[in-house]
Amino acid sequence: MKPLFGLQAKFLALVAISLALVAAALGVLLLRQNATQGEILAQSGNEIHQMVSGSLRSRGESTVSQAADSLVNPVYYFDLDAIGRTARALLQQPNVRYVIVYDGDGNVLHDGSVDIPTFGQPMRDPLAYEARAADGVHVQQTDDVLEVSAPLRLGQERIGGLRVGYSLAGLRAAEASSSKRLGERLSEINSRHVAFMGGILGLLLLLAAIVGLMVQRLLIAPVRSLALAAQDIERGNYDTSIADSGRNDEIGELMRSFRRMGTAIARHDRDTRRMAYTDPLTGLANRLAFREMLDAGLTTMRGSGRQLALLFADIDDFKRVNDTLGHDAGDEALVAFAERIRVVVREQSGEAAQVARLGGDEFVVMVQFESGDAREAAARLGARVVAEIGRPIAMQGRDVFLGTSIGITVFPDDAADSTTLMKNADIAMYQAKVAGKNCYRFYNRTMEQAVARRMRLEQDLHGAWGRGELGLVYQPVYDLADRRLVGAEALLRWRHPEHGDVAPTVFVDVAEQRGLIEEIGGEVLRQAIQDAAQWLPLSPGAPPFVSVNVSPWQLRNSTLTELVAGALKTSTLPPEFLHLELTETAVIGDEPRARGVLASLRELGVRVWLDDFGTGFSGLSHLRRMAVDGVKIDRSFIADVLDDPDDLALATAIIAMAHSLGMTVVAEGVEQEGQYALLRERGCDLAQGFWLGHPVAAAEFAALLRRQGNIGP
The missing domain is CATH 3.20.20.450 (EAL domain)
Known part of the structure; x- marks a missing residue:
């Protein structure tokens, strides 16, 4: 419904009244302008300088911090292409004079150029020492440059750093131009209306109070309510409530639309989370959901004396099903296997276990143990899963026999973090395949050496025929x-x-x-x-x-x-x-x-x-x-x-x-x-x-x- 007396009409009426009052008050106010012109110019210059400098500093710290996070993996893997893309993107930003990405020894890895003329050379400029010595985001300045730097860390290890220099010449020119224009304008106003400044100061203050109260009531209060709701949504609280003001104008319609939008976002978020954390084929938790569950489980279990076991299961020779019966049959088999694993885990471990599909024919089970021998219980569960997966499955009028190889690792005996636990379970699963498949194996440290030897053998086998x-x-x-x-x-x-x-x-x-x-x-x-x-x-x-x-x-x-x-x-x-x-x-x-x-x-x-x-x-x-x-x-x-x-x-x-x-x-x-x-x-x-x-x-x-x-x- 169209508002009878909308916000635009209210604003135009307010402007008309304000102009009438201002016209009368300007004469009084302009009398005081001459005395305050110098102070206004000085204060405005300082404010402009601090605003521009602070904005540049804040923007530089944020940009460098984000860029440093994105450069950790490329620097660690020495991916010069990825480093160069990030450096060139930084160089294209306004007022950026130079970009330097360096390694842990202070040698230049990339400067954003095509040929990188300084590659491998140590940094010897005056700002290099403080940049390398800083533990976090660091800002330093010369007469011409504002430099923002940040270290690159992989865990506790410092593997390099990022330096971005912003030119101050353009900022100073902008400050000077703004101050000059402000001075010229004030002088012009003072020369034209100096006789009228003093008499209307009181009327102008009254007008400001009236305008402020009206703006507060008609605009600021509802906008602030919407801003608070937006902050709640930004923090992930999509169910925030916005009261209906009952106003029949644009602000009232905006608040009602914002409330409908919040409801739609909350519904969309629930649907997105369900899609993002669920494997669409089997209905099990996917890799992302499982990793979050594992991290949360480890956080609550540290120092509690409880144990956790991971069972990493890979279907043996599953490619044969896809190759011989087709991918639709393979998907059908995966759904059947997922249900078998879910039933066995529920019967053996109840609510203390979580099952997920990591992708392809890989499944993982996480089981928490309040007390007792975790290894013995995990072994029983592994044996049951092997036996259950080994049962034939009827597909396309024939029985298909497949097995599964399972690797088992235990927290905190084998590792204390999720990444290492997943790696250990994968190594143990690999050893189960080497042992003949269709069995389970517990992780032990000697397996890593065997896997390393086998990986070296795999690498050397590539091209062995061509090398004679x-x-x-x-x-x-x-x-x-x-x-x-x-x-x-x-x-x-x-x-x-x-x-x-x-x-x-x-x-x-x-x-x-x-x-x-x-x-x-x-x-x-x-x-x-x-x-x-x-x-x-x-x-x-x-x-x-x-x-x-x-x-x-x-x-x-x-x-x-x-x-x-x-x-x-x-x-x-x-x-x-x-x-x-x-x-x-x-x-x-x-x-x-x-x-x-x-x-x-x-x-x-x-x-x-x-x-x-x-x-x-x-x-x-x-x-x-x-x-x-x-x-x-x-x-x-x-x-x-x-x-x-x-x-x-x-x-x-x-x-x-x-x-x-x-x-x-x-x-x-x-x-x-x-x-x-x-x-x-x-x-x-x-x-x-x-x-x-x-x-x-x-x-x-x-x-x-x-x-x-x-x-x-």
Whole structure:
């Protein structure tokens, strides 16, 4: 509703009355102006100077303090790009003459320029000493510059500082100009109205009182009420109440609108907080909410004698669900896992525990203990979560089996702050994965050393093939009937420049965990095919085959067939002389997908072998469904074949079963003549092992072929 007599009308009426009174009072007031002109000029000059200087000082302290906070991480990580962006942003501000970012030794890191001509040089200007010595925001001034500086700290460590110099020349010019204009104006007024100043002073004071009372009632009081409400909102109190003044003018409408706005902000804040602190997929607390809960819990527990345990859970091989069933199925699995964890935690620990999803397939549980053995209770909870997650989940008409690796750390035994506790739990979880997954591990200090060594190994493994550290050796494979050399298995070796030979069981696992196995596996495949192609002329009657191991990660990659086809296309090796070895457990882990990949490989003419047969609990039914050409009996069964009747019976059964399906059988780990003779007697086709030949370089294997065929070099 439009006001009948609004604020504008009231203001115009007030101005008209005021002008009439002022017109009468000016004559009296101007009589006094001449006597007070000098004092007004002097006082105004001082006020202008203090206002401008104080404003510059306050603005500089605020700007430098905020900029120093934003520079801590870039200076700590020596991120010159980020430092330069901040420095250049400061230089663009009004009256800024220079910006200097320096390190803990007082050497210049950045001055906001493109080429940084003073980079690395020590600061030697007169203001440098006080800037470096100050413990906080520090202001110092020369005739031309007002400098504001602040140290950069990471925790208690001082890692550098920031200096910003503001030019005073422009400020002085502005002060002088303002004072000059004020003096000229006063002189003009004095010369024109000096005769009228004295007589109206009393009327002007009365007018000021009347105007002040009206402004106080009509404007200042309601505006102050709105300002107090705004301050409450700024402090986060969005439910502040604003009384309805009942006024039917602009101020009344403004107060009603402000009250509606406060209500809307409060509602929006509740919705925003719920979105900001909740994982949208599972409904659990998210990383931000959990970190705040953890910090609050640690604050209340310090010195109380109570304990707190963190359980960091990561779903094992969860990527396989997304890769094989799709991301929608992965989200469905995450929701199911989250509910299982929530139910187990509620049953085991009740309201003393909080569950959150940190992101991806990572969950964390925080449990507070008033008394008792926190480690024992955390171990029971960890075991229950492992067991619950290990139960199959039905998805798309099939049961999916996944496990979880859990790392556990305890406050205050392992750490006293949230950051270290989270790091410790992550380290312990990593050790649980190294231990075989689907288990839990408690943090201990020796784990950090193991993680550091593994991280160094991961770093060194990047580019190891290109540096010539990774290479292939070939273990000869012989026909048991006539002990004729018929092929070789390509084995990857890493000769580290510092640590020497690194065991394949160590670095292959690192490569698989960090996603390097596909790159390295591709290089191995291409090199093995290239070497085998060079052996073809050395055995014209029966060229040797080369067998290459394929990682489960490569088997799950849809580009394996294209990789093999491309490697064969660039060589002269016929496809039938390339054998690919896949572990039994990798094939069984995703049998439908594996069958399709094996079929496409065999269509290329490549032979497929099932490696480590007998260790994956597969049987005849699996072999019949798999398009494989042969099996390799695991060395664990060959080792005791002469002494253990059970191993001999098992090896004999594998040979008979494979032959019944038309498959070739290779025995691994033949290290004694008796093993060789016994396997030949039982009808095993091929064998490899140290008794027959150690792994050798490609050139040495070629020499073996020449000797067998009596072919000269």
